[in-house]
Structures are given as C-alpha cells and as structure tokens.
Amino acid sequence: MNVNTLIELMGAILPKECIITDKNSLRVYECDGLSAYRQIPLMVVLPGSTEQVQSIMRLCNEHAVPIVSRGGGTSLSGGALPHKDGIVLSLAKMNKVLEIDERSLIARVQPGMRNLAISEAVKPYGLYYAPDPSSQIACTIGGNVAENAGGVHCLKYGLTIHNVVSVQVVSSDGELMELGGSGFESPGLDLLALMVGSEGMLGIVTEVTVKLLPIPEVAKVLMGVFDSVEKAGNSVAVIITSGIIPAGIEMMDNLAIRAAEGFVQAGYPVNAAAVLLCELDGVQEEVDYQLSQVSKILHECGAVETRVARDEKERALFWSGRKAAFPAVGRISPDYYCIDGTIPRKFLGKVLSEINGLSESYGLRVANVFHAGDGNLHPLILYDANIPGELEKTEELGSRILQLCIQVGGTITGEHGVGIEKIGEMCIQFTDEEREHFHLIRECFDPKRILNPGKAIPTLARCAEHNLMHVHNGELPFPELERF
Amino acid sequence: MSDSEVILQQRVVDAGNKKQQLAIIGGMTKDFYGRAVVGETLDIKNHQGIVDYDPTELVLTAKAGTPMVEVNRLLEENNQMLGFEPPYFGKNATLGGTIACGLSGPARPFRGSVRDFVLGVKILTGSGHVLKFGGRVMKNVAGFDVSRLMVGAMGTLGVILEVSIKVLPKPASQITISIHQPNVNLAIQEMNRLHGKPWPISAMSWYQDRVWIRLSGTDVGVTNAYQHIGGDLEEAGDQFWEDSREQSLPFFRDESPLLRVSCKAGVPGFDFQNSALDQDKSINEALIEWAGGVRWFKQSEAREANFPERLQEKAKELKGHMMWFRGGNRQGEVFMPLPSAVLTIQKNLKRAFDPQGILNVGRLYASF
C-alpha cells in the first residue's frame, strides 16, 4: 500500500505526534538489542490506548500491512527488528499501572510498563514481581510476555509464564481477547501458554495481569571461587539435588570475571577460573542455615574460597558485576554476540570446555556468564564488525555452539527467543512437520500473517536452503539426534 | 519409535481414514470430568514406562500410560515429588491423563500448576504425525509452547505419548496447623493476609470453620513461620490435604452434582441472599481451597434448578470460571462458554491438530 495513504488513514486514528515518519526519527527504531540487523520501517506509531491499538490493527489487517510490536527494544534476537514494508507499533505510551490487588496478590498493568517499574509500584505493599531479566530497567512487561523472559531469580520463582495470570490481547483482526483467568485457571484450551513466548506473532498484548510475591525477609549472596570451570559447573547440580533451591545461581568464567571487575570493581578474584554467585532468600534463620549448607557443598566440590556478602551494600556489589557483565564485555571488545542455548545442567562442564575448544579454533574469544542453575548458557563471542568477515565467522561459531546445545539434549534458546537470529537453527531443532504445525498455529491467530512476519518460524524453503548449506561430509548435522 | 507407539499411530491413521471418532482413555479415573465423548476407545495404558529420570536434573520423562503410582514411587525413592500435587482419583491414574486433564492439587497457588511443570511433550496428532515440542531443560523458548497447550486440552488436540516434567526435592520438614474461624469472609481475609507473607506456606484451605495451613521447607523455616502464625498443630495434617485433593473429605461424600468456581483469591464469600438454601454451609463454599481461589458448591436436590446459572453469572462478573466438576448433564456444556473470538481460535487450533475431527471430540466443548 502507498505510504502516504497509510499515513493519512493512520492520521484518522492517532494524533499527529504519535505517528513518526521522518527518516531521522525512524532511525531510533531501526534495530533492537541485536544491532547487527537493521531496517528502517515505513512508520512508527505510538498508540495510547487499547482502542487505538484495535483500530491500527484493523487498518493494517485490511491492507495486509506488516506490524512489528515494540516494547523496550532490548530483544537480543531481533524480535523487534522492523519490517521494510511495515509499521512498528510501539507500546511505550501505554505504561501505567491499572490496578493493584494486594489481597489477591496481582497487579494489572499496561504492556509498556518497564519490568522494574512494576516491582517499584508494588513495593509499598511489601510485594514484588519476581522475573528479573538483567535488562529490567529498560525492557517492558509486554516484551517479557512476548519472549517469556527469565532472570537471575527464575530458578526459584519461575519465568514470565509462571508469573503472568492473564493478558488482554488485540487479535490480528482487531478483536479484544482476555486470555487466562483472574483466578488460578481459565476454561478451554490454554491460549495464555501459547501467547507467552510467541514473539509478537499471535497478537498485541495490551494489558498484563501479573502475580506478585511477598518480598523475602532477607536475601544473602555467597560467592564461590573455583580454579576450574568444570568444578564450578558440577557444584551447581550438587546444590540443587541437595534439596536447596537457591533464589539464583549464576556463573562467570575468567574472561567475564576480568571484564566485570575492570568495569565495576565488584571485588571478584581476577585470577579465578570461575565464580559462582548463589543467592538464598527467605527468613533469617532459614537463610543462615542454607548458607552454611551451600558453603559446605561448594568446598566439597573444590571451591578454593567462599565469601558471603557481609551486608546489603556488598550484596549489591557482588551482583553489580554480574548484572553489568554484558556492557562490561562491550568495553573490552568492539562488538559481542550473545548466545542463549540451554542444556541439561549435568553437561555444563563438558559443554563449557567444548566451547573453549571452538573458541580457540575460530580464533575468537568467548566470555561465559550465565544462569547456571537453569543450565541457560550465555556465551558472549567477542568480535570486531569492522574486520571484514568477522561477523560471519562469529555467527558460524554461534551456530556451532547452538548445535552443541541441541546435541546434548538442550535447546537453541532459553529466554531470548528465536527472532530473526536463530531462524536457521530452528531448522535443526524441529522437523518439517513440527515447524509446519507452528505455521498452522500462527494462522489460527493471524491468517494474513501480518504480525512480525519473517521471524521465529522458518519456512520449509528456507530450511531446505539452510540445511543444504550446513551439510557436512554429505550428512545433515546430527541426523541421529533425539530432539526431544 | 516403540511398538506401542507404532500401534497407536496406526490406530489413529486408520481412524482418520474412516473418519471414526476416538475416545482416548488411560486409567479411566477422570472419566467423570469434562463432557461425554462418543467414539471407539483408544487405550494408552500399554504405552508405559519411564523414559528418562535423572534426579540431579530434576526432570522426569515418561510415556503417557505410566501409572501415577509408579511415577510417585520412583520420585519417593529419590526424595523428590511432583510440585503440582495432582489428584489421582483412583489408583489407575496415568501420567497422560493427569497432564491432559490439567488438574492441580492443594499446592497450586504456591508451587504452580500442572502446566507450570511441563517441559516437553511428544504427541500424536489427529492426522497421525508424531511431533515433539519443548524439551527436557528448564528454559526453552524455541517455537510456540505447544507442550503447555496440551495441558488441560483433554486430548482434543492430540494423543499425548510422552511428557517431560520438572520435579522438586521434597521439603525436609512439613507441618499442618489450623486456626478456628467460622466466618467465611474473615477466613478468606486471613488466608489472603498469610499468602502475602514471606513464609513457606504450601497449601491453604478453609474447611469446617477452620483455616488449614500447610508449611513446608527447612526445619528452621517451618518452625519460624509456625511461631508467627500460631494455631493448632494438626497431627493428621497430611491426611487432610490428601483427602481434599482426592475429594474424600466428608463434604464430597454425596451424589449431588459438584460445582467449582475459580476466582481471584481475595473475592469475599459469595452471598446470593435470596434463599435460605444459599446460606446452607454444607453446600455453599463449604470448602474453599487455594487460599481463596477455588470455591466448591453442591447442586443438591433441594436447591433451585437455576442455581448453576446464577453461579455462572456470578463467576462471569468476577472474571472467574465456573464448571460442573462432577455430575449433572455431561451432554451439555460443563465449562463456561467462551467469548466468540476466543472460541474461534480454539476451533481453529482443533482443526490444525486434528483436521479430521476424530480425537476426543466434544470433551471440552460441544463445538470442537
């Protein structure tokens, strides 16, 4: 459709200042957190109400104009990358709390509300929203729903899927739907489960009702220092099977430790091969008891040292290094590429050492900082986009790492989503029929395929091409694999 | 593919060719739940066995026909458990039926629902495709979450062949306490208040004028919370939770149809104020589970015939959900009607996974 006609029609729905069409302002929206991919959209619209979202949706559906929803734009998989013939629908203006029900422990908020702002809003009630992605100051709850975001505390408190009670969604034909229930369940098929993690392809989330939890009485963090990545990795499984479920267990390897320490001076031992940060929360006596248990386990597993943060200040300091790990790595390398594979915990040691091997053979440094308790790896590949061919080499190394994850029974993405980035690996993780069913599901919600087209699920043709490119020695990668 | 899987696949393919509807059955323990289904039976009981269980990973994968007692025994041996505490409703309950029905037990508000613990599934679609979704890891966002969609779908979208679920270590210590509180509203308020406290509460109900609270965790954590909450220690506490989960409490022991409302935990006690019967404690909210989130009612013979409609209206007003849990007319609708936009999508999904319309047709709603 002609851009000018579209602008004109959009003008009947939104005030002028909520429609962006000039090139310079559009540039702000050309990419998300995966900046290797950029695209200027036709226009950006910033609706302020659900009714406006409905009208925009009807308009775009009628004229088959692609829509890419955008929250905070922090996606690391290109989920919010614009479509060249489409519009970006930013939820940034819809960022208010609609209702806090402290008796039922839920809050209803608009999708553009930032993750951290929810916890801040309910803090006066002694409550908080548990999933805490490292990007929580910038990412939105709508984006979290779309990606099923996780965070440091998800080991104990679950992912977005476990902490969202219901969502209001505008369907591709502009209808309003409530998915999930106000209580602990809803009738019929569980469409909420489908909506969470659907990467903006099944509808636009216009309200989210989240579950709130009481703020724990105390939280303490313990740092375990190791002279080998394997020992650190193995201790994670031992802690968890001992019956203790820490609020979070995060791990960093030497390169990540040094980068973080150089950036925030968190007091990390820069010569250690790995550190584990283990947080325990609950009531005082319980936490004290578990701290001594975990400390004992870590020593038995070969930790050279364990340190408990003495006070809140030191606890915040210990975490600051972990939370700032990505930007810290950004300081020691012109570019980095974040991988998100998830593996069974027992393979942590093995996979990390194989990643090391791959890193050496590709001649690219890899820093590892990740959610160890969930087996969710985040190898950060350090590269320089200005060196011709280095991005391609990086992407190939990334793909090798993901294939390794699939090989040990894991998955190509634990929390960042497929987006545009891992679309090739989807061809390896799923069969043609499985992918075909993803397309079928999508058509149930969006028959014209206007929502985030080209993302998350590759077409058959694309996979045929991908698998052809990746045939080694005349064989498909891991044809024998159980991909369950 | 195992032999039993091949057999099931062949049965489904043949049925598809003949357009023969199938009624999927496991241990028949939840046959009372959902709408009545007509069709040739497709028994999954023989498709059983643990596929993989590694206690250190907290993940168990088993075939759908595996008896729940076997799953439970294995977990017990390793001092682990199912966080969602599903009701069995009989010793023949299978894992597949448990997942398909999606019923969670007393721990639901605290530890999560059946679907919260499902990590991956292998299913057989109505067109005979064997598909796998999700996996055996804690976090997985590759593709739409079809595994969780299968929970509570009651076999309408596919025959569940295999499931991977997250399991939990058993708490070191567990006690049940109760507090006398005959007033329903005060009881709900008390449960809401306690739910908002950072204590290791793992179940909370109101029954026979008492608020029942289960505490599970470390010795110190449990003792500490008990000191704060007070109340009477219930020696037979575990039995109480089992009886309410399995519906063997005295409240459940009669034949009148059982209605269940799910709503926000903070909603005050229902008050219809227009008949003496509606005040009768033995049939109205005599048991409130899930810290206030589930209210049980009985459609006893003495009650007006339109009571279920009124209850449904009330549930709708509260954006909650009412169902005919047991009894009543299983040919009619037993779950609350869906808004048309949502129903359309659900029917579309049915068509996507079962294009011939042969699997457990009508088990959830008459229209699919």
Ligand SMILES: Cc1cc2nc3c(=O)[nH]c(=O)nc-3n(C[C@H](O)[C@H](O)[C@H](O)COP(=O)(O)OP(=O)(O)OC[C@H]3O[C@@H](n4cnc5c(N)ncnc54)[C@H](O)[C@@H]3O)c2cc1C
């Ligand atoms: C430094 C850094 C650290 C990070 N750490 C974590 C982490 O610890 N855990 C984690 O899970 N992720 C992490 N991420 C990734 C990212 O923050 C999450 O994926 C987040 O959920 C994206 O939210 P957003 O609001 O920025 O969404 P966007 O990036 O704007 O969009 C993401 C996707 O959601 C869709 N979308 C957005 N809003 C809506 C809506 N209202 N309705 C429908 N679809 C919508 C978009 O179309 C897109 O597909 C990190 C990112 C960065 C940059």
